[in-house]
Amino acid sequence: TQLLEQSPQFLSIQEGENLTVYCNSSSVFSSLQWYRQEPGEGPVLLVTVVTGGEVKKLKRLTFQFGDARKDSSLHITAAQPGDTGLYLCAGFTGTASKLTFGTGTRLQVTL
Amino acid sequence: DARVTQTPRHKVTEMGQEVTMRCQPILGHNTVFWYRQTMMQGLELLAYFRNRAPLDDSGMPKDRFSAEMPDATLATLKIQPSEPRDSAVYFCASGFGQGTEAFFGQGTRLTVV
Numbered sequence: 516t517q518l519l520e521q522s523p524q525f526l527s528i529q530e531g532e533n534l535t536v537y538c539n540s541s542s543v544f545s546s547l548q549w550y551r552q553e554p555g556e557g558p559v560l561l562v563t564v565v566t567g568g569e570v571k572k573l574k575r576l577t578f579q580f581g582d583a584r585k586d587s588s589l590h591i592t593a594a595q596p597g598d599t600g601l602y603l604c605a606g607f608t609g610t611a612s613k614l615t616f617g618t619g620t621r622l623q624v625t626l
Numbered sequence: 627d628a629r630v631t632q633t634p635r636h637k638v639t640e641m642g643q644e645v646t647m648r649c650q651p652i653l654g655h656n657t658v659f660w661y662r663q664t665m666m667q668g669l670e671l672l673a674y675f676r677n678r679a680p681l682d683d684s685g686m687p688k689d690r691f692s693a694e695m696p697d698a699t700l701a702t703l704k705i706q707p708s709e710p711r712d713s714a715v716y717f718c719a720s721g722f723g724q725g726t727e728a729f730f731g732q733g734t735r736l737t738v739v
Binding site: 556 | 630657659661668669670671674676681682717719723724725726727728730731732733
């Protein structure tokens with residue numbers, strides 16, 4: 516059972532477009548992370564959000580943690596081909612170190 | 627350059643054979659995760675350890691999978707006997723747990739024929 520559902524599953528856009536990826540759950544997370552994975556590699560951390568309502572920006576990427584700490588979004592402004600990859604949200608539950616990943620969003624940005 | 631090292635990178639084996647995958651976590655990290663990734667199921671948590679003690683292995687098929695940490699520098703994931711449905715990429719990750727970054731290895735691509 517996947518605790519974290521991401522949408523959309525696949526996204527193909529042109530360079531310069533904006534996009535938003537959503538990560539939703541019925542569970543409350545103590546913190547939530549976003550990772551990006553490229554072919555043949557393991558996921559690499561982009562950001563960690565901890566406080567409900569928190570917004571973090573990383574260049575053209577904006578991450579938001581829902582007020583109830585059950586959902587999150589990733590917004591990319593003016594997407595570039597280098598943004599292509601698999602985007603994964605992941606949540607820590609309770610006081611334990613258990614890190615569960617979402618279903619993933621595969622993004623392709625073309626010229 | 628600290629990184630998580632997984633061996634082997636690729637493994638092809640016949641159904642029924644034993645498979646052992648190894649992981650060297652980053653020195654000093656106290657939490658180690660094992661994940662399995664497939665197109666259908668995504669990245670599934672199989673087991674994780676803190677300070678070498680197993681905390682949760684509920685994601686693992688108990689009858690054929692086992693995970694251990696013989697010492698702080700080595701984590702192993704064993705499948706015996708292997709089945710074609712075990713074909714996947716297996717990732718090891720290490721970190722300091724709650725709220726901190728999980729550093730991933732490059733994975734072991736397992737094919738069971």
